[in-house]
Amino acid sequence: MNVENNESHDTEDHALNEELVAYLDGELNGDSVSRVEDELSKNAECRLRLMQLQQAWDLMDELPRVSSDESFTKSTVELVVVSAESEANATVVRRKTWRNVIWVIGLLGATAAAWGGFLLVSQFNNRDNQELLRDLPLVQEIDIYDPIESMEFLKQLEASGVFDEELDDAI
């Protein structure tokens, strides 16, 4: 029970603190200002807390304020200039590198395309060559086959077994 009471008290305490601080900072709207001022007029403890909050706030003016000098401005600007220059150089190097990479990729691509074309052409050439090789025996004996005008007649001759007799005689 005591713990709950304490927690409830802390919550109310914090809520009041929030209102008082926001009031001092000019962050409350019209209705809230009226409510706080009404409370302040009736509650001495509230007024004391407000005064202490303000005094602690005013004490922050004791903290030293730093004034900078020209040398700091100069060194800051120099630092930025150096940084900007090194960034610019890094950009140039990056661009050159990318250009080189693109060039190499292009070269490789062209080489690959050339090889691909060569292989394709070779494939067709080989097919033609193989056909020629297959027909070579015919070509070699073209004088013999030339008088035969019809393929049908040649097939009939083969079917009749004439070529087989010739082959046996040859062996």
Added chain:
Amino acid sequence: MQEQTVPNYEELDPDVRLMLQVRDDNAAAFEELVTRYQGRLLSLFRHLIRGRDHSEDLAQEVFLRIYRARKRYVPGAKFSTWMFKIAHNVASNALRSASRRREINIVSKSSGALPSFSLETLAQAASGLMPARQIDSAERAEMVRLAMESLNDRQRMALLLSKFEGMTYADIAEAMDLSTPAVKSLLSRARGNLRDILEPYIDKGTMDAEVESSSHDLEK
């Protein structure tokens, strides 16, 4: 229904106009921005993170980031709000690194609760300063510095932006990437903690000042 108009920051904020010139690679405009804001940034970092050299490095890091971002700059807020947003990011990174390295002696807490050892330290310090002695400015500054160090990083940042930059809750929210109610709560806890720590000091300081003032009057 009224439409919310987006403020024209280029018209309203002279520093936004300067930054737009920086965007167009105007070196003099950049130098002017550095001159205008370097002191404020140095103070902010000095009170956030101890160590003079470190605060200078951090301030320069902010200006470097501003310069690098110049081509992408679009005025969607006051220039100072945008700049302090960058400063907040730089500070957060530095504090994170510091807590990992444990090289910088910062009292940093994740919750708003006051650590008992720092309360005890401060109470001892306060009691040592108070009785029968005039509290001078240097001692007051030291007390306030110690009190600030007992706050967590976010409370300290919000307090400094509110106090020394006069930023509204909305601007602080923008800079710290929080909601406005979150900033309200954060500042409430920060100022409440500050008040709690400095309460004995405030009362005694006020009383001593009044006593001193009245004794001067008597002598006349």
